[in-house]
Structures are given as C-alpha cells and as structure tokens.
Amino acid sequence: MTNKYLAAVAALTVAGVLAACTQGGDAAPPAAGTSRAVAKCDPRLDTAFKAWARAGFSGSIAISTGGKFDCRAAYGSANDDSKTPNTTGTVFSIGSITKAVTAATVFGLAEDGKLGLGDRAGDLLPGLTGPVRKVTIRQLLLHTGGLKGSHGEDHQPLSRKAALKAISRLELAFRPGSGYAYSNAGYTLLALIIEQVSGATYRQYTASEMLRMPGGRVAGGFWDGRPAPSGPRATGYLEDGQAGESGDFAGPHWALDGNGALAMTAGDLAAWTRALFTGRLVSAESVEAISKPGHDLGDGQSETPGWVAFDASRYGKPFLMSAGGGGQVGHDAVVAWIPGEQRVITIVSNEPKVSAADLLKKVGPALIAGKPLPTPRPPVDAGSDPAAAAAGKYVLPSDGSFDVTSAGQRITISATGTDAATALFPPSGGFTAADFRAHEKRVRALLAGESREGREERASLEDAFGPLRRVALGGTVFQGGDVRTYVTLTTRAKAVTGWYSLNEVGGISAAEVPTKPPALTLVPAGRDRYLPDDPAGTGPDVTVKFRDGRLTVSGPGGTTVAERSD
Template identity: 65%
Template sequence: MGVLAACTRDHDVPDAETTAGGPVAQCDSRLDQAFTAWARAGFSGSIAISTGGRFDCLAAYGSADDATNTPNTVDTVFDIGSVTKAFTAATILDLVEEGKVALDDPVGRLLPELTGAVAGVTVRQLLLHTSGLNGTPGSDHEPLDRDAALAAIADLDLAFPSGTGHLYANAGYTLLALVIEKVSGASYREYTTSRILRLPDGRVAGGFWDGTPAAPGPRAVGYLDGGTTGGSGDFAGPHWAMDGSGGLAMTTYDLAAWTHALFTGQLVAPESVEAVSAPGHDLGDGRSETPGWVASDASVLGVPFLATAGGDGQIGHNAVVAWGPERRRVVAMASNKPGVSAEDLLATVGPALLAGEPLPTPSPPPAGAGPAATVGKYRLDGGGSYDVTAAGNQITVAATGVDAVTALFPPAGRVSRDEFRAHDERVLALLDGRTREGRRERGSLEEDLGPIRGVTLAGTVFQDGEVRTYVTLVADSGPITGWYAVNAEGGVEAAEVPTGHPTLKLVPAGGDRYRPDDPTGTGPNVTVEFRDGRMTVSGPAGTTVADLAG
C-alpha cells in the first residue's frame, strides 16, 4: 500500500480556481447533486475532493451560524480534532529525517524529566498506540502547562507491557508533542506551524482553534445534540491537555491540499511517506495502525485507502480525511451539526468516491405531514419513560431509565449486547473508584459536584462511533445525568457530565409508524408506532410498550 513519491507527477498543490480572497467553490455537477441531497438530509459543512492533483469538488452546504444566517463556504474553518495526530506524526518523522529523533528511542531518553513506567516506551510505540498508555493528561479544555502535563502522563498506568498490544491513547500524542518541543528547540506550536503546516506553495494550512497561532478565516459555529452551541475558540490555555492529540483547525481545502502534499512526498522524505503508508500494527478486519492514520486494504471498501478522523464533543465539529493511493484521490469533509456528520457521510459515500463511481443518496421520508403523534410522557411498566415532543413532521424522543434506553437504542453495527454489558461494568468500576484512574475521576467529579452518594446505570447507547454508558450521579444538589465512553482497559476516552438524557429524532415511515431520522443508516434499527395512547418501540430484541401518562 506504500506511496512512492518519486513516481508522481502531481502538482505541488492541488489545482483549484482561486481569487485574492482564496479558493472558489467548484464541484462536478454529479457530485454537487449528490451532496445537495445529503445537505437536505442533514449534512452541514464543507467538502474538498481532489484526484491526481486537481480538485473535483470544493463545496460547502448548510449553515455556519444559524443566529446570523451565515452559510458555510469553502473558506469556513473547522476544528479537526484528532486529525491533528496525523500532523504530529508527520512532524516526528520530519525530526527523524533530521537525526534528532530515532523511532526506537525510549521517550525518557528524549525527555529526561519524565518519570514512571512510561519513560521506557519508544517513539514508534507512541505513534502506533502500542505503548500501553491508558488515559489522558487532562480534560480537553483544562488549563494544563508543560510541567503539569508531564507529571500527569508520568502518573498514568500502562495497561500492558509496551509493544504487546494496542490501545488508542491521546496521552501518547501529547507526549510526542512534548518531544517535538524538546528536540526542536522551538515551541510545539511554532515548530508545527513553520515546518509541517506550511504547504509547498508557501501558504500555511490553518492553525489552532484555541490560542495562537490561530487558524485564520471565518469559523463555523458547532451545534451539539439538543441544539446548544459549542466552544468558539476562546479558551486561553495553557493548552497541553490537547496539544499534539487535537486542537488544529483549518478549511477542508487546506486539509485536502496538505494530505496530497504529505502522501506525494512534498512535506517529508519518501522513507517517511512509506512509514505513514505501510501497515504498522495489525488491527484486524483488513485495517492497520500507521503513524497518525489507519490503513485499510481493499477488503474494507473495495480499494486500499488511509484515513483519519476526529471531532470535539465540546465544540460540535467533526472532520475526516481519506487518501486513496490508486487514484491519488483525497477526500476531506468537515461538519458542524450532528444530523449527518462528516464521518457518517464518508462512511456512506466513501466506497463510491474512492472508486470513482456515482454516489448513493438518501431516501427522503414519505411525503406529507405524517401521523399526528401525541406528544407527552409515556411510561413503561419497568419505571422508565419517554418524553415526546414534535416540530413539523419530526418528533424527538428523550429516554429516561435503563428499560427505555435499552429499547430505543439497541446495539448498532458490530457492537453487541454483550459489549454493552461489559462497557457498563467498566464504567461502574471507574466511578466506584475501583481503579487508579477511577479514583482520579471520582475525585475530579467531587471537586466540581461535591460528595457523590451513589452511582446508578441509566442506559447504554452507540453514538458517534463509540459506546456511551449513561449514569445518574447522586450528589447533595440532587441527581445528575452524565455519560462515559471508556476503552477496554477502563480508560476514559470521552465523557460529558452533566448532560441531558439520550434522545432520538424520528420521521414518518408511513401509517402510524416512525423511524429514526438517520439517512446514513448508522443509528439504531427501531420502528416506533403511536396508536390509542400507546407508544410501541420495535427492534431486534422485540417490542416495548409505553402508555401515555394521564
């Protein structure tokens, strides 16, 4: 799957029509028709696609700011989240070329002030998430300076002996950023901006969402589930809770141009391109971890490709970029609303895009206003409930209680009911303080909420590509709902406390029935029927009936 830079005759930067103000929107009419259909189905964001160094599509859809009726454009800037790791990996490989770092260097040799078991892990293991590091140095927007980040990472457990397993770890890439700063003699942000963000034509591909150097250009407002807006980029820092693992921001035009430059050997040497492109650590199912990317063979989507994705649940953005070496095609997408995320859209249209075939489009819901579902609270015999609200022909159902959540959100995709149960146990172990990280998390919660008298499960869902277990925390101020996503070793990957109850938007499916408003087909497989004061939820495990409260 390697990409040999010496064999390409690509342009330095993918061609696009530009003006003094930047790139001009342009898109093959067939692609634009398909993406317009996806925009009607809920996609809001920007798309950049190039093939062999020429752009096939630069387009934007939906709203960048509902309050001001500002549309997304090809100049709109998005937070790219964990896609930042691809840039950090490229920076490390650049330093390897200069002889300042070796892939098999123990990180403690490069950072003598680092203590603990993590000091023995190698740069290569950090790049491939095989170090065994479990956890994060801090929550995303927690003020964390360099010394505090080093101390927090030194205090993290190794889930397994380094090099013997795989565990995705944000802390590993934060540690790589600390290495970059140490060996380059410049700050991580300065070095990344001057060396790796700079494109072959001299432009700089974006910048940072929070702090400086900031990504220039108009920014999309991020919208979270429930309609609230995310962070606007005013977090003052220090930013070491995210530097290296997240935090970069740019347009999809710049993201596509940078990806093209990377894989065609215009940012790093051919040996480094090969290190990024070749399978690194086998993940199974035709996928393997490479530095900053995941490589997939032809068994996954029909053609080999590399991809990386990221999102920030506190900002409300989602970004994904894929490189198809056979056609030298780049697909970069970013979104700012949860209806159809960039990742879900690429998962749906990616096989056709990478193969150069016509794109699938969503099926519209049945015409008409749909049945008049009775809004209100529906109660289950087991104690759970559904709160149903309506707007036009769309209804929103909020689930409270394990029985209600279990019926409305059955496992989706490759996730099984057993995996839900195992995840529940890991979350309870965390919040009961049965692990070292759990004791730290419990202490952090009690700093914010006061003493926690109890923790009960409130249901588990599969959402945005991760399993999330909802819990009810009993504090002096009353019950507080939150959710946790933890990895197989019990480390926190994401969390939101406090938060609302899990909700599902539904659209008419004919007759008295509704189905999820889920054009990509990645959500729960359920049908909801309203009749005679009853709400019936049908799914893979059977039916659940709730009665309208009097």
C-alpha cells in the first residue's frame, strides 16, 4: 500500500533545496522518452548529487521557478540488469501524490456543478451503504471522515463493484469531521464518485480533464493499465533487492485508483504542479481552497485537499507538500510548491538505500544555511575480510537472537524476538519508544479481533495458515517508511512471521505476512566496529562490535550483548 510517512520526513528540507539551484532551462519538460541523462544544476550541487548517486541515490530531480527549470537532472540506474541509466524522461510511479490529482479533479467537478464539497458520499454514489455513506466530500478530501481500514491490496484484482462493497463495509473510527485518519479508501471513494458524476470512467476523465496540460500535452498516466504514460520506466527495487511491480498488472485496479495509481517523469510532475497552483487546471477560487489549511496536524502543518500545508513559522516561508512511496513498486516521490516564489521541487527515486526523502533530509539543512552540501561518509577499507569470521548465530539471555551473514566486507544482521529487534532498531524516523508501544497496542487489538477489520484479518490468516493458537509480538521497527510491529503467528503446524503497520485509529496501512525477520546491513567502521550501511543517516543509530565470540549492539537505549551459539 501507499503511505504518508515520507511527507513528514521530506518536509524538513524543502525550503533550503529550493533556494539552491541556478535559474535557466526550458519552460516545459522534455517529451518523455526523448531526453538523455543531463545535469543542469549548479556545478557544486551536481558534484554533491553525484556523490549521493555513488552512495545509492537513483532517480531524477526537477526544480522550476516561474515555469522555467532551474535544475533538471537524472542519476543512477533505471534498470540494474540492463545498466540502463535514469534520464530526465524516465517515468516513475508517484504513489500517494495521486491524491493531489484526485482532489483537483473533484474541485473541477464542483466548478461544473456536478457535486458540492458538502455533499454526502451516499447521496452521490448509488449502491454505497454503511456508515461511510454519511461522510462528506470535504471530509474525504481532508481525511477527517473517520474511515478505518483498507478496501483492498495494491496489486490484487479489485473491480469497481467489489471496491464499492468493501468501502461500504468499512467502520468509522470517529464521528465524521471530529478527528483525522489518513485513508487510501477515502480517496478511492472519491474516484468512484468522480466516475459516477462525470459520466466517464475515472481513468478516462482524469487523463483528459486533469492530466492534460495547457497546450494539449498529457502529463503522465497510470503505472498499471491504461492510459499509460509514454516513455521508458524505472525499475523500482524493494528493501530485499527484488524488483518491484513493473506496471504490467492487468487489473482491475480499484485498490489503487484515486489514491496511488499515477506515474510521471519528475519534469512532468513539476510542470503539472505549477499548472495546478497557477490556475491553469482549476479556477483561482479552487486553488485558494486547495491551498488553504484544513485540518490542523500540529507543528505548523495542516492537511489540505491532496497536500500538507506548512506555515512560515516552521521554515521561514509557507509551502505545500505531497509525497508518495512505500508500496510494492519500489519508487519514492516528493513534490513541493512554494507559492511566494512560484517554485516547484520534485525528487523521485527507485532505489531504497537513499530515497528521495532521505536525500532531502540530509542535504536540506546545509542548503538552508548556505553551506556546502554534505556528502556521504566514505567506506572504511578494512583490509582483510573480518566480516566472514563474524557470520553465525548469537543468542541473548532472553529468547531473542541475531543471525549474521556476510557478503564482502558488509554484514547483514537479522533480529528474532522483541529484545533483539529493539536493540538493533531503536526508535528512529521521528518516532519515540512511546509511539512504538502505542503501535504495538493497536496491533495486539487488531489481531485479537476487536474491530471488524481485525476479525476479517484474523479470518484471512486462518484461511491461509490454519487456526491461530497464539499471537506473539516480535518487536517494532521503523523501516521502509513504515512503523512495523513484527508478530509470530503460531498454528498447529508451524510458526509464521509477519509485520503490520497501522494508522492512528488502528486501521491497516501496510502489512506483509509471511515475511522474514527485520534485518540491517552494516559496513566496517574500524577496530571491529560496524555501522549501518545508511549514507543518509536516516536509519537506526547503532554500533555493532564483534569480539571474543560476542556480538555487542550499542545504541541510544544502552548496550545489548549476545553470545555466539555455533
């Protein structure tokens, strides 16, 4: 599933990035599929970005001011097997940024008198039943309708009829308008309404009415199915190194339509964003409504339709941000609009080691301060290969353990059990130990069947693996943009490992069952020490040592020692 964690991470750095590039370039991006890899940034920035590309960033960057591109560049590989480079014409999935397009389409229909923002969903969509029918369009746009749970898996076939039925069955976590719960299902419901009131299919209407730029060019299309964007595609890579969904899923696509299905080049996303906020796609009144802070998220942030607004108190100037990633495609994307300067920044990536959000988080403070951009820490030359000698199993006094494997000078440590996972993955990503405990409480309630979604999830697990005899928590980590609580599901025949990522009201945002235990790759740091292979420094803050048959993990919470058992 798509997720929203990237928005909070990437927003820390946008203002500084936008101030750093030199002006120039063309008013429109190159036609997809015709451009070559270029780097039209200030040479000092390009040098730094190339260093980050060597460290693992792979993707494309497009920054414009007043409609002219200040910086347009591509780095890394669009496909590791074929050694095809990313170019400025390479297409990427934009994930949850799709919601910004869906929201704009809703405003266009409102201008045409086809719907009103105060209309209830059930009054516009025949066949919608259950408590969701009372939620208004405005509440769906702002994630304040209270929808709890998921309506389908990203790349599993889901028809329009089945999506409508699944959304009708969703519970409400609170009275509509009285709280906040980010909902992919809510934006698919908006897509169903778009289809109903427009008289065309959601996809046809979106492409013809909201992706069509002034001048007639269409900015992008759908990652899976049609209409598709023209141009070569970047292969996305997941945390385990496997290639993500390539865009050949036949559908039907209603699990992602409306909430995460679109794809564009970085340049097209920048051009579309400017067209939206300068009134070329919707009216000036709609632009004002889209830009106006809606639900207060705290810390100077507010939800707006399809975006998050940041006021000037936090970063010196107001801006809007939308972000997407964390799904099965293996891409991350972020876009920001700075209205006072008519600036747009987009960064898209297709490798997990240094994602678009990671890059922003790392270089942003230096850009804001006018200092040279930080570059990745160079690897330590360990000389001989101590990693191979460290491989093996290490056990804790509790039931936890670490399994260590090596490849060259790198080691990978898998953590089994709560104590091991907590030691190797202390809270990070802006989350605290209290946040992790609250998440574990929600996972425990879900798998105990305390909600309809929980009962349905438990029934699905039992269909797949047999009657559940026990559910044990296995630790919580922040990884891949998700807060994940690992669980061990014990049946009569076997034990199954999985993880769940839930939102604030206990609905499933993402999950993977079965899966492997959480794992961390580390590189030598000298004197028997290893640090996470994490150039951007966004992962866990731990140091690992091997000495005298012991594995020692040191982090913010203290030191954990495991003894070698083999």
